[in-house]
Amino acid sequence: MRILLVEDDDRVADALAGALRRNGYDVQRAGNAHDALAAPSVDLVLLDLGLPDRDGIEVCRELRARDGVPVIAVTARGAEPDRVRGLRSGADDYVVKPFGTAELLARIEAVLRRSVNQRIHDTRPLTLGDLTIRLGQRTVTLNGRPVPLTRKEFDILAVLVRAGGAAVPREHIIVEVWQSTYDGMSRTLDVHVATLRGKLGQAGIIVRTVRGFGYRLVAADDTTPDPATPVDG
Structure with a gap:
């Protein structure tokens, strides 16, 4: 090494x-x-x-x-x-x-x-519904057809995929994708998640908002409740 x-x-x-x-x-x-x-x-x-x-x-x-x-x-x-x-x-x-x-x-x-x-x-293909994600190759396909993602969209997807369905804090996503702790990046994250949702929605995959916490990746028919998050006050 x-x-x-x-x-x-x-x-x-x-x-x-x-x-x-x-x-x-x-x-x-x-x-x-x-x-x-x-x-x-x-x-x-x-x-x-x-x-x-x-x-x-x-x-x-x-x-x-x-x-x-x-x-x-x-x-x-x-x-x-x-x-x-x-x-x-x-x-x-x-x-x-x-x-x-x-x-x-x-x-x-x-x-x-x-x-x-x-x-x-990351070398193993991951299948979510009709979606196939290859993290090592940075590719996403839907029924064999490429799903065009920007670099940041893919990076966000990779963070969520690696969480295995668990909720990921917004701050963690920002650090992993932008290597930044700047509060102003929160809005940028929201914009990228919105476009990612549009591209994944056709595959029956949802980037679900966990209110006051972050995001998690789920299938459209997933009815598992989101984990409880701390509430100020």
Whole structure:
């Protein structure tokens, strides 16, 4: 497995790279955001958020938007708001310095395992009524005929499909599709869902709104009630 280690501190980077190589990983090193974003494709990124040339949060979003590579944020920022911001930027895990090598290796193994399982899942065609979705190939067909979806429409559909019929929070969809936590993206999501509904409706598939929460993908004849959602006050 190939790991990109993004760390500007040479002492820390040398220690981490040595430990990873001793455990069988092929390690590439980048000391700044520019080199990280220019690096060849890898299986996982260990990303220090305190980079000298750019905010690591922005780098995380760009890495995930580019090829969906798993990212573990490695940082001294341990406050809860920082952890939440890092995870919402697309990081698969968040490790606070100082940390033990054994813990980091365990987290790497867990993230890589989830990533491999997801890739295996994505190679299998998924059938919903007369609709066939191939996530790995990014194709959707209705009775063998292509259903033309825009990139964002497909990305939204993929998030909902992977949820297996469960309701997905709006905020999660926005982070996964746009790598953003900006509140103004909510209206953009609604517009894309509306057009996606029109294209899937002919196949008997509905993108159902879960009021005050998000969306879920269901068959038109599905009468299962939506899960209860918290109500303010």
